Amino acid sequence: EVQLVESGGGLVNPGGSLRLSCAASGFTFSDAWMFWVRQAPGKGLEWVGRIKSKADGETTDYASPVKGRFSISRDDSRNTLFVQMNSLKTEDTAMYYCSTRRPPYGDFPLDFWGPGTLVTVSS
Amino acid sequence: EVVLTQSPGTLSLSPGERATLSCRASQRISNNYLAWYQQKPGQAPRLFIYDVSNRVTGIPDRFSGSGSGTDFTLTISRLEPEDFAVYYCHQYGGSPRHTFGQGTKLEIK
Numbered sequence: 001e002v003q004l005v006e007s008g009g010g011l012v013n014p015g016g017s018l019r020l021s022c023a024a025s026g027f028t029f030s031d032a033w034m035f036w037v038r039q040a041p042g043k044g045l046e047w048v049g050r051i052k053s054k055a056d057g058e059t060t061d062y063a064s065p066v067k068g069r070f071s072i073s074r075d076d077s078r079n080t081l082f083v084q085m086n087s088l089k090t091e092d093t094a095m096y097y098c099s100t101r102r103p104p105y106g107d108f109p110l111d112f113w114g115p116g117t118l119v120t121v122s123s
Numbered sequence: 124e125v126v127l128t129q130s131p132g133t134l135s136l137s138p139g140e141r142a143t144l145s146c147r148a149s150q151r152i153s154n155n156y157l158a159w160y161q162q163k164p165g166q167a168p169r170l171f172i173y174d175v176s177n178r179v180t181g182i183p184d185r186f187s188g189s190g191s192g193t194d195f196t197l198t199i200s201r202l203e204p205e206d207f208a209v210y211y212c213h214q215y216g217g218s219p220r221h222t223f224g225q226g227t228k229l230e231i232k
Contacts, residue, residue, distance in 0.1 A: 035221075037168075045160075045168060045211050047221035061220055064124070097167055107220045109158035109213060111179070113167035 002026040002112045004098045009117030016088050020117055022081040022098030030054060030076040033105040036083050038094035039116075048083070048096070053105065065091070088121045095119075125150050125217035127224035129210075135232040142199040144227045146212035151192050156216030159188055159197045162226075163208045171210075172197065199229075207231050 008020040022034070033056070036048035049062040051072045060072050071084040081098055095116040102111050126149040136142055146157070155175040160168040170179050172188040175195060185200040199206055212224040 037223075044225040045162075045213075045223040047223060050220065063221075107215050108156075109170050109173040109215060110168075111170050113169075115167060 002100075004100070004112060004114035006096060006098050006114045006117035009096065009119045011120045011122065012088055013123050014088060014090055014121055016121070017084070017086045018088065018119060020083045020085070020096055020098075020119070022114060024079045024081065024098075024100070027100075027102075029074075029079040031103070031105065032100045033107075034072075034074060034081045035099040035110060036070075036072060036081075037097045037099055037110070037113075038092075038119075039097070040091070040094045043094075046094070050107070051081070056105075085119070088119075090121050093119060093121045125152070125214050125222050127212050127214055127222055129212060129224035129227045131227060132225075133228045133230060135230050136202055137232045138202050138204055140202050142197075142202055142206070142229055144197040144199075144210055144229070146190075146195040146197070146224050148193040148195070148214060148217075150217060152195075152214050153216040155191065156214055157188075157190070157195050158213045158215065160211045160213060161206075161208045162211065168211060202229075204231075 003025045005023045035050045049072050052059045069087045073082045097116045098114040099110040128147045130145045157175050159172040162168040176188040187198045209226045209228045211226045
């Protein structure tokens with residue numbers, strides 16, 4: 001059974017940093033393309049970014065609002081996905097979901113989601 | 124940038140009725156790369172439809188997707204109580220690679 005569990009959320013001041021983690025199990029993590037999607041309170045879904053597998057170059061891609069501030073990485077030895085969030089703004093307040101799909105991997109719809117971790121940016 | 128606009132924002136219907144949800148793209152969606160998700164309060168989204176019209180395994184056949192180019196539709200032929208939720212469309216073929224619509228809330232009338 002595929003499981004994704006996010007952690008690392010919390011309250012942070014504007015301008016601060018936070019690193020979120022996503023522990024994955026139930027599939028071959030090293031083969032998977034992994035995604036972050038966020039949802040501001042009471043709002044819709046927003047794609048944050050994606051990292052390809054190492055075999056596909058471990059390329060990252062980001063949404064415009066977070067480009068240059070967020071950095072997605074992965075540790076295949078620990079089956080863990082990360083997002084380093086710097087220069088945080090109040091508009092980054094959201095539930096952050098880790099997500100992936102069943103093979104074949106690629107920029108395709110997302111079958112599996114974690115329960116999310118809440119990030120609140122406020123002074 | 125591909126912007127997805129969903130309408131209506133809220134749809135109030137009764138169980139047994141037919142629901143029609145719209146998703147319009149600001150640019151043509153290539154390869155029919157358009158999906159639909161359902162989200163219930165306090166839960167993560169759940170993929171229902173991919174590539175415009177393909178149902179995920181286990182999704183009832185009262186759900187159907189259609190459309191092409193820039194106009195797409197999710198139809199629920201006969202609403203069941205468990206269908207009342209928020210629905211999002213998602214394009215995965217444009218630039219930026221992925222965008223979501225703002226959602227349509229399907230509520231019980």
